[in-house]
Amino acid sequence: MRQEPPPPSPTLEDVAKAAGVSRATVSRVVNGIRNVDSALQDAVRQAIAATGYVPNRAARSLVTRRTGSVALVVSGADDESASFPVEVFTDPFFGRVVGGIVGFLRPRGIHPLLMFAETAEARAQVLTALRQGEADGALLVSTHAADPLPRLLAEAGLPAVLFARPAEPVPISYVDVDHRAGAKLAADHLVARGRKRIATISGPLDVPAARARLAGFRDAMAAHGHPFVPSAEGGFTAESGEQAMERLLAEHPGLDGVFVANDLMAQGALPVLRRHGLAVPDDVAVVGFDDSSAATSCRPPLTTVRHPVEDMAAEMARLLLEHVEQPEHRPASIIFEPALVVRASS
Amino acid sequence: MRQEPPPPSPTLEDVAKAAGVSRATVSRVVNGIRNVDSALQDAVRQAIAATGYVPNRAARSLVTRRTGSVALVVSGADDESASFPVEVFTDPFFGRVVGGIVGFLRPRGIHPLLMFAETAEARAQVLTALRQGEADGALLVSTHAADPLPRLLAEAGLPAVLFARPAEPVPISYVDVDHRAGAKLAADHLVARGRKRIATISGPLDVPAARARLAGFRDAMAAHGHPFVPSAEGGFTAESGEQAMERLLAEHPGLDGVFVANDLMAQGALPVLRRHGLAVPDDVAVVGFDDSSAATSCRPPLTTVRHPVEDMAAEMARLLLEHVEQPEHRPASIIFEPALVVRASS
């Protein structure tokens, strides 16, 4: 409220006066220059430079009903610990997401607004912020498949794009990786490594991605002449991977290759193999999925299926801006091809 | 622009009509309730609930000249690689900063706007964004001491708070850790461990923090009866730590303890000790500074001096809001006490 010395920053009006034209003309020059005489354009530009004018975003937003910024929402399940942000930020995966998003948005002069939605209260705050017009839309990265936020966003009619397909069908755009193709990469790799008795640890089968990875793996193995592939269902956590590995070994002690549907479960599975006296990769080759931080911190480091995260993140941003431009646009889903990263575990 | 079906969201006017009062009264209720009859308050609240009203931030900002959001600027030197954001995000340090900032801002309904300023162009973009009123002020985390952004912000008269004291004096608020006290912790620890021939690798002595750590270490050692402490100057990088360690060993082959002024240099120093056949910590105890990701990824993990990063980050946010409220407020600097984290290297 105090505003004694700071000279009020120049407005369109001031620039118009300095250039000897009307506000409207200055506005035209500042924005997409539409039908303005080039002599006047120069005059306006000089006046802008002379006055040091910068447009006031609030005033602009008020009339355009756009803010020109987007929210980057990191959403988790409700059981997150207090150190939630730290964990997320430490994961290279999230860094890659941010990198991809920023890489796309920055040339367009857009900065992401960082929001966390790990509790019901936080989710409500995010929705309110979005409804208030703090951002034009949301880029949502969920750490859990059963995140309720996608549905809430869709119901509120707020433009949003998800990283990964939501567990329940929600009319909302998302980018995802081709899980089937990724699983096929793993299958082809294990077979190429000469493995004969190959099994898999799947994710929770109520998660679409987990089903797709399992189906893709089975199809690929069938194509390689292995119509039946033993499998154990896990829950995408390290402990569940541990248990699933135990079950698999109990039933198929002779296996020499495992495709584990995510790195975290693989991280849990490795010690189990070791305990059973099985060397990785000599006795059993292990392939994970995600190329998360777990993959590199494992011993041995994990061969895994890597998402083109940066590209996916950039596409999220592109999609979101498209939706902001054209609200009537139908939800879209863009699928990306994964790549195999070969490390010491296979 | 297209806006066919979406019913225009209710405005203050609508709520006022529904409640049978004036806009001003509704506004009073929505904001700090000042002198509004409680019966009317209830009526207004009901009307708000009934209409589903949410205030329009743009309109509010236009008159209050506040956005109610702050920028979190991650600033680097110009030589940063293209993968800049990824690297930063992977460092737990930054996660802790974000955690501290978010922890403070969230209860106040404020979301940080994420900006990167690793090139001159990016810096200009940040300044423009701030001048346009995209955020009320900036929280600046520099990865390099010689960052030009603090000065630019100060000159533009934009509210800002730095993490760590700037290399050159700039009239701007900052939080920092008590480097002298941290160095003293390291000194006390090494002495307590029974080390007798203690040396130190300092940071670049044109950086205030490096000078303070060296001075603090020397003072503390002097108090322990070691008036002379051998030292070698490094540049806060792993390679410089390596070279400094070589120099130290060449001159003082019998040393049994080293305080290295940051973890990165310590990371470089460890292999040198190993190459010289010196075991850590048995032959030489090593203490770092920062508790960065380098500290835990070292072999052995590093005993180090840890900043209370979360507290510092929260204080940054608090200071910034204070400056936004009271622009005439003088720059302040708040100093925090570090703590020693003992790991295997000492």
Next chain:
DNA sequence: GACAACGGTGAGAGCGATCCCCGATCTCTG
């Protein structure tokens, strides 16, 4: 040569909030 068409410009009406200021009501005192 007159009329239509069109590119270029300016005037003015908002966008949706805040807040100043004045008038109305209420309360308390002499």
Next chain:
DNA sequence: CAGAGATCGGGGATCGCTCTCACCGTTGTC
């Protein structure tokens, strides 16, 4: 019970911008 003071509510101006629309001069066409 009247008047002063305090409290409370409403009207209206205002923030800085965009955008519609009307206007004007020029050019093209029949």
